[in-house]
Amino acid sequence: MSYPQPLSTTPILQGQTFWRLFTPLAGPGDIYESVVSGLGFAMGPNSDLSEVLVTYLDADQPTGVNSSIISPTRNFVGRVDARNDTTYPSSKRLGRILFSPNEIFDPLYTPQGFTGGDVKQLITPIIDVIQYFTSAPSVVPQRSDREFQFQYFEAPAPAASTFLLIPAYGRKSGFFSFVNQDNTNNVTVTINGVQLSPSGSPGVIGAYEQSLFTAVILNSAGSANFVFNSSNNTADKGGIWDYFCIEFGNYAGNAMPTSITLSDAE
Amino acid sequence: MAGKTPSKLPPAVADYRGSKTGQPLGVLGDRSIATAPAPAPTQGDLRSNYYTYLTKTPVSGQQSTEVLYNGDRAWVKLTLTLETAGPVAVGQQSAITPVLSGKGILLETGTPMVFTIGKGTRLYIAATALNRVKVAIEPLPWLEQIAATLNSLVSSLAALLPSGSTP
Numbered sequence: 001m002s003y004p005q006p007l008s009t010t011p012i013l014q015g016q017t018f019w020r021l022f023t024p025l026a027g028p029g030d031i032y033e034s035v036v037s038g039l040g041f042a043m044g045p046n047s048d049l050s051e052v053l054v055t056y057l058d059a060d061q062p063t064g065v066n067s068s069i070i071s072p073t074r075n076f077v078g079r080v081d082a083r084n085d086t087t088y089p090s091s092k093r094l095g096r097i098l099f100s101p102n103e104i105f106d107p108l109y110t111p112q113g114f115t116g117g118d119v120k121q122l123i124t125p126i127i128d129v130i131q132y133f134t135s136a137p138s139v140v141p142q143r144s145d146r147e148f149q150f151q152y153f154e155a156p157a158p159a160a161s162t163f164l165l166i167p168a169y170g171r172k173s174g175f176f177s178f179v180n181q182d183n184t185n186n187v188t189v190t191i192n193g194v195q196l197s198p199s200g201s202p203g204v205i206g207a208y209e210q211s212l213f214t215a216v217i218l219n220s221a222g223s224a225n226f227v228f229n230s231s232n233n234t235a236d237k238g239g240i241w242d243y244f245c246i247e248f249g250n251y252a253g254n255a256m257p258t259s260i261t262l263s264d265a266e
Numbered sequence: 267m268a269g270k271t272p273s274k275l276p277p278a279v280a281d282y283r284g285s286k287t288g289q290p291l292g293v294l295g296d297r298s299i300a301t302a303p304a305p306a307p308t309q310g311d312l313r314s315n316y317y318t319y320l321t322k323t324p325v326s327g328q329q330s331t332e333v334l335y336n337g338d339r340a341w342v343k344l345t346l347t348l349e350t351a352g353p354v355a356v357g358q359q360s361a362i363t364p365v366l367s368g369k370g371i372l373l374e375t376g377t378p379m380v381f382t383i384g385k386g387t388r389l390y391i392a393a394t395a396l397n398r399v400k401v402a403i404e405p406l407p408w409l410e411q412i413a414a415t416l417n418s419l420v421s422s423l424a425a426l427l428p429s430g431s432t433p
Contacts, residue, residue, distance in 0.1 A: 009323075009396050012320075012350055012396050012397065012398055013320070013396075015318075015349070015398065017349075035323060035395055035396065036350065036351070036395045036396050036397070037350070037351035037352055037353065037394070037395050037397075038351050039351045039375065079351055079352065079353075081351075081352075081353055081366075081394055081395070082394065082395040083394050083395075084323050084324045084394050084395050085324040085363075085364065085365065085394045132351075133349070133350040133351050133375075134349075134350075134351075134375055134376060135375070135376070
């Protein structure tokens, strides 16, 4: 999380009509707050998370609290008040609007097959939520495509692997491209889908990994492309995943141009 | 005294009364002519005023009611437009909280609401969070004159009535 968290009052002081909560997650228990009311809530275009929980005071509920999940296919239109004049009955905290991930994020996740000498690089997911102060659009377009470009990765111990973890929450298709520019070393590329578990830190306890493609060995100057589709259940595996885990086996720290594009469209 | 013209006050003289710097504060009028000061509203009372009001965020769960307009000196037409989500309540009584209680009326986002504020009354505002409110204050001096005339008329009529009866 960027600290301090983005202030919801700043856009009001500046006369903007929306507030954007745009920050990398810090941990699985992140909760962000808005101290101002909104007329609509939607996922931002650059969100890695696909589901965010909006929690607010609701006197109609036995607990006094209600929540709604917003996603790239479903926003939430209607006035939700930030009640700084009262408190949540359970926690006695001010009745502000709360945002929290509705998906599991585990920064300590250790990929399957991870051994001593391996290294792990995790791309921290970004939460992007837009709170409207004026009438919100009833239809919100899907998220923007997410593109990752890499040239080098952190090198593991000799003959060990580098694991790259990229957020895949709710993404329905993807294109993976790899080029091995190591003149002497063959690199084995494996792509797995990861379903995280709330009790899986550290290690793979409760989490689930599945190979999506047959591993390929990239010779010197060799390249490979993979196309992922969530609804594909024939030769390769589809599915909706929390993370894509890409293992570069026998990677020696040389240039490995990698391009990954993830999309909400199938 | 024959052949002498009667003494006459100069038509205008510098006015040093109350001056602390030795410089004249103004010019006195022709003191040879009897005049009476005409009642005139101050410029500040007749000037329109447009600004953005930011509602206060209640601190530590407390309600906060503020005076948005104090109509001590003139009638005004007050137009309020809520730019944000609210909820913002306004009313002429100070007890308009809790904001959602209905003791005041809620402003609607993007919809101007016009209030006629009489002389000697106030408009209060309260919110549960920070909000932007566009405020346009336009004085209505003619309304004040009409009100004074009506008041005078009523008084005159009341004076014509037999004592003990009510108009």
